[in-house]
Amino acid sequence: LVFFLLLLAMGVMLMIIYLYIFPKLNHRITQLKSILTQSQTQVKSLLEGTNYIFFILGKDLSLLQFNRATANYAADTFGQSLNLGDNLLHFIPEEEQEAFLSLIQKTLSGERCFFDLKLKEKYRGTVWYFVQFLPVYTADSAQVEAISVSVVDITVRKKSETKVKLQNIELRTANQKLADMIKEKDLLMGVVAHDIRSPLNRIRSLVDLLQDSGSLNEKQQEYITLINKVADEGSKLIYNLLEINRLEQKDYELELSIIDLSSFVKEVVNFQQKIADDKFIQIVLQNELPSNFTFRTDLQALRRILENLLSNAIKFSYNHSKIYISLMEDANKLIIQIRDQGQGISVEDQKKLFQKFNRLSSRPTGGESSTGLGLSIVKSLVEKMQGEILVNSQLGQGAEFIVTFPTNNQKLALTA
Known part of the structure; x- marks a missing residue:
């Protein structure tokens, strides 16, 4: 009787699982599959719609997936159409294959690789790309099974950076020239002020001698007064020039x-x-x-x-x-x-x-x-x-x- 009751209980449980739990599980699995399908569609649509080059390589460097931008770039640059299974190494110049394979090995070992790539293209001349290699792991994250590669055109940024560098060089050169000119101006200011001040002082001395002679008429005395005024104005100008020059010196200190x-x-x-x-x-x-x-x-x-x-x-x-x-x-x-x-x-x-x-x-x-x-x-x-x-x-x-x-x-x- 006990054994019969156990069998009956187990049968009821199985019936409940079959009638109620299995349908709910199936419904949830269906929902998850739908969400996954939608996500894959959205990702694919995003990759297809972007101008960025994106593709996935197998461990043997064969193309597992690529977007439209990748196909267009291959057609425009190499004059070839891409197909799944193509080996990417065929598109890499022979002199750069060793460096490329080194990056591939680093990525397969789990490293992320980022670098700027400079190329000479037929129609655009020198162009720059930012390249990113990322490892793609298996479902259990135990090992790398593929490599995702994204390539972004950064030519405009690089040209701007180069322009800024050239402008900085020009600015430093101009600043150095300006510093040299200021130094030369300071030296010239001192020489000119001294060379002009000395004749003015001699003019004053001669005017004093003339006045001391006591034999000047009214018109001559008027000329002497005018000469003194001009000499004073010249001296004041020299003093102001020297003063403003002194104030502009970095080592000027207040007393x-x-x-x-x-x-x-x-x-x-x-x-x-x-x-x-x-x-x-x-x-x-x-x-x-x-x-x-x-x-x-x-x-x-x-x-x-x-x-x-x-x-x-x-x-x-x-x-x-x-x-x-x-x-x-x-x-x-x-x-x-x-x-x-x-x-x-x-x-x-x-x-x-x-x-x-x-x-x-x-x-x-x-x-x-x-x-x-x-x-x-x-x-x-x-x-x-x-x-x-x-x-x-x-x-x-x-x-x-x-x-x-x-x-x-x-x-x-x-x-x-």
């Missing part, structure tokens, strides 16, 4: 010291006031700094900045006008403002205001000379001192120059 800023600015203003007196111009100093305000700076550089800005304001201001210079500290910044009541600066002139040798459309009101270097020197010095310079101006409404320097490191400098 820092701590100064009483209020006293220093007052001294500069008093000196410039003597020049302004010739045009009946008053320079007004508005000092809003705390008493005994000290500032760590390059004394001569700051003097040059203030003198150039005040000198410019005097040149381009009308007689009987005023120039205001203001000193204040705000948000860890020293602010120096110089404002005149002169002709103002046009928008176009403001764009080139700090460039070397640029002359403005406005001219000095008293016929004074201008080298076109003063504001360029000012900007270079301000930037060397980690400051900023701005200009606010409209034609006919004067000009305002605002120079700012950081003061947040001043207390540290004083205690150092």
